Amino acid sequence: MILCQVVGTAVSTRKDPQLQGAKLLVVVEVDPHGQALDKGTIVIIDAVGAGRGDIVLVATGSAANLTPQTTQSPVDATAVAIVDTVFSSGQVMYSSHNQ
């Protein structure tokens, strides 16, 4: 899984029927400090109720289909958790409370 920050949302009216009701998030990949990496943006499905600014854990490939919202969806990236804290060597690298 990768860490991404939600930078926006996308809306689509004309889409595959399986995407009906799905919330689309625009995200950028971030490092463990929550700093954006220069990798471009992707659009993912939200399965956890994430909002702008949140750091989310993104599952890709077939794992993206293993959430209640996406079991039958033609999607390859889904936010499966909202990150509270990232620790490394006993140090807090990112905390959602400091944002």
Added chain:
Amino acid sequence: MILAKVIGTVVADARVSSMGGQMLRLVQLLDGRTLEAKGGIFVAADVTGAGDGELVMLSSGASARKAGKLQNAPVDLVIIAIIDELAGADGAIYRSTRKDGVV
């Protein structure tokens, strides 16, 4: 599978229920010959109880979910083994200091 070093922990209480209480670890991919960081930092589910600094083997994609009780968990990267020893042509280049290892 790929080699990586455990460098941290990710805490995420708000999660898809099918993930259960699965431990999430921060892993840095490594060059298998030099053990230097090479490649990105990812988040992996852990079924082994690996600790910070340990060298581990990662499985990715759908196959990774054959580990533990992850069959229905939305995870694409899993720590499936803790490396005890890694050897190259010139002998061991890594030995775990873990007490319960076989080495």
